Amino acid sequence: xxxxxxxxxxxxxxxxxxxxxxAIATSAARAAxxxxxxxxxxxxxxxxxxxxxxxxxxxxxxxxxxKLDAKERRLLDLMLTLAHVSIAVEVQRDFEPQHTxxxxxxxITRTPADLEA
Amino acid sequence: xxxxxxxxxKPVTDDSVAWLGTDPIPAxxxxxxxxxxxxxxxxxxxxxxxxxxxxxxxxxxxFIRRDIEMLKASIxxxxxxxxxxxxxxxxxxxxxxQLTQEPEGKKGRFSCPYHRWTYDLDGKxxxxxxxxxxxLAKKDxxxxxxxxxxxxxxxxxNLDPARTQSLxxxxxxxxxxxxxxxxxxxxxxxxxxxxxxxxxxxxTDNFQENYHLIAIHPRSLxxxxxxxxxxxxxxxxxxxxxxxTQTIWENPDGTVPPMQGxxxxxxxxxxxxxxxxxxxxxxxxxxxxxxxxxxxxxxxPFSHTIWPVGPGKSRGVIRMYWQGADDSASRRYTRxxxxxxxRDVHAEDRAVxxxxxxxxxxxxxxxxxxxxxxxxxxxxxxxxxxxxxxxxAELAGRAPVGLSAAxx
Numbered sequence: 001x002x003x004x005x006x007x008x009x010x011x012x013x014x015x016x017x018x019x020x021x022x023a024i025a026t027s028a029a030r031a032a033x034x035x036x037x038x039x040x041x042x043x044x045x046x047x048x049x050x051x052x053x054x055x056x057x058x059x060x061x062x063x064x065x066x067k068l069d070a071k072e073r074r075l076l077d078l079m080l081t082l083a084h085v086s087i088a089v090e091v092q093r094d095f096e097p098q099h100t101x102x103x104x105x106x107x108i109t110r111t112p113a114d115l116e117a
Numbered sequence: 118x119x120x121x122x123x124x125x126x127k128p129v130t131d132d133s134v135a136w137l138g139t140d141p142i143p144a145x146x147x148x149x150x151x152x153x154x155x156x157x158x159x160x161x162x163x164x165x166x167x168x169x170x171x172x173x174x175x176x177x178x179x180f181i182r183r184d185i186e187m188l189k190a191s192i193x194x195x196x197x198x199x200x201x202x203x204x205x206x207x208x209x210x211x212x213x214x215q216l217t218q219e220p221e222g223k224k225g226r227f228s229c230p231y232h233r234w235t236y237d238l239d240g241k242x243x244x245x246x247x248x249x250x251x252x253l254a255k256k257d258x259x260x261x262x263x264x265x266x267x268x269x270x271x272x273x274x275n276l277d278p279a280r281t282q283s284l285x286x287x288x289x290x291x292x293x294x295x296x297x298x299x300x301x302x303x304x305x306x307x308x309x310x311x312x313x314x315x316x317x318x319x320x321t322d323n324f325q326e327n328y329h330l331i332a333i334h335p336r337s338l339x340x341x342x343x344x345x346x347x348x349x350x351x352x353x354x355x356x357x358x359x360x361x362t363q364t365i366w367e368n369p370d371g372t373v374p375p376m377q378g379x380x381x382x383x384x385x386x387x388x389x390x391x392x393x394x395x396x397x398x399x400x401x402x403x404x405x406x407x408x409x410x411x412x413x414x415x416x417x418p419f420s421h422t423i424w425p426v427g428p429g430k431s432r433g434v435i436r437m438y439w440q441g442a443d444d445s446a447s448r449r450y451t452r453x454x455x456x457x458x459x460r461d462v463h464a465e466d467r468a469v470x471x472x473x474x475x476x477x478x479x480x481x482x483x484x485x486x487x488x489x490x491x492x493x494x495x496x497x498x499x500x501x502x503x504x505x506x507x508x509x510a511e512l513a514g515r516a517p518v519g520l521s522a523a524x525x
Contacts (some may be wrong), residue, residue: 017124018362022521027307027453027456028392030453031460045164048375050179050375052378053376053450057444060445060446060447061445061447064444065444065445065449076446076450077451079446080449080450080516082376083380083450083453083454083457084457086377086454087377087458087461089334090335090374090375090377091334091337091377091458091461092461093335095336099464099465102467102468103461105311105312105458106310106463106467107309107310107311108307108308108309108456108460109308111307111455112307112439112442112443113443114252114451115305115443
């Protein structure tokens with residue numbers, strides 16, 4: 001059986017299971033993914049990714065954003081979604097379901113990240 | 118480097134703000150549709166209104182369209198060929214058709230979709246098909262201009278043909294502070310927008326006091342509160358004609374969870390690298406009459422504009438101001454986090470403001486109450502009330518003018 005090709009840079013294999021659901025291209029879509037996920041999903045992603053934030057940013061900071069390859073771009077998108085999810089897990093905690101209802105009214109209309117998305 | 122955080126909290130005393138009054142405030146002005154109608158002219162027509170930022174109009178031909186529902190106006194702001202800013206009504210001088218529905222873009226000219234009357238970037242009439250038949254002079258067909266000026270990177274317009282103050286006179290000493298804020302150097306924005314079923318003044322009041330932080334934001338802003346200042350009250354209030362300021366208190370002992378700490382640390386380091394971390398305006402909060410707030414927090418510089426849509430409907434626009442495009446993954450991550458964190462806070466506000474609207478609309482109470490640490494709300498009420506009452510008296514003194522009389 002052949003090994004599935006990695007979709008992330010070397011050293012980030014632990015995040016492979018999260019690529020499909022959490023590597024998201026725009027800020028509004030990342031916020032919406034937080035809204036649409038369960039506490040279990042959020043905690044699973046948070047626990048797997050939080051220790052990898054600094055290594056990921058250290059790697060990605062090595063090049064201009066415009067030069068990131070597809071794997072690196074995917075890793076960055078994962079980390080940007082982690083920013084949203086970490087607030088759910090760390091800050092809102094058990095209040096997150098009620099907070100989601102309130103938060104949906106706040107429409108993200110532009111971010112610097114979206115300029116190149 | 119030395120900490121810029123003050124070591125302890127010195128409260129604003131009740132006596133120092135007592136000159137603004139202590140009486141209950143009539144509730145009706147917050148929900149009465151007739152009062153709202155008076156505010157259109159008394160407040161919004163006669164004020165300079167913040168409507169955009171220069172970073173939205175970088176090059177000649179760039180334009181933004183901003184609708185001001187309160188004045189039933191649609192305004193075009195353009196960057197002209199000479200590099201200057203122009204503001205004019207988005208209204209063709211032929212038969213009044215709006216020229217464009219695009220919110221922003223780049224154009225060399227504006228051409229009316231109805232009969233193709235065409236205007237330059239400065240509103241000057243250029244041409245219209247079969248124009249000679251009108252017997253009009255081209256110079257009389259330019260778009261209707263609106264006064265526009267810039268301070269601290271913010272674009273302001275004034276729709277009062279009889280205005281008596283320049284933008285500089287309107288802002289007074291606050292102009293210098295606006296120029297010193299991080300937003301003055303911004304080149305990139307983050308933005309989120311919300312619609313709310315609440316009067317613009319009820320919405321505004323929420324963002325003028327910290328008394329509610331402990332009840333509404335215990336999770337998202339808990340780190341700003343401490344036993345020495347459990348409500349997170351400011352250290353100073355300022356009153357400048359219709360405008361207000363406060364100096365934000367920073368909790369030196371605030372604790373945050375791990376990833377939030379990482380993000381705040383990164384934001385602090387970017388603010389240091391950008392040379393804005395210890396700016397004298399870092400704790401500045403400026404509320405410009407009637408509907409614009411801007412904060413100087415270097416790690417999280419943002420503004421909040423609350424646009425009235427109807428007596429019980431408003432729209433909030435929150436913008437964050439960044440210097441330079443994202444130049445690294447770390448900077449992009451930090452800006453994404455900081456925006457998401459602030460958005461959580463404002464989401465919590467929105468829900469409780471609507472509850473206040475519903476309560477006042479019921480008519481169950483005739484007055485509301487402000488304590489001394491809600492003094493900015495009181496000052497705001499006083500400013501709106503004075504203008505509405507003056508305008509009401511002005512109307513009463515005018516002889517009614519009917520259509521037939523006006524046509525004579």
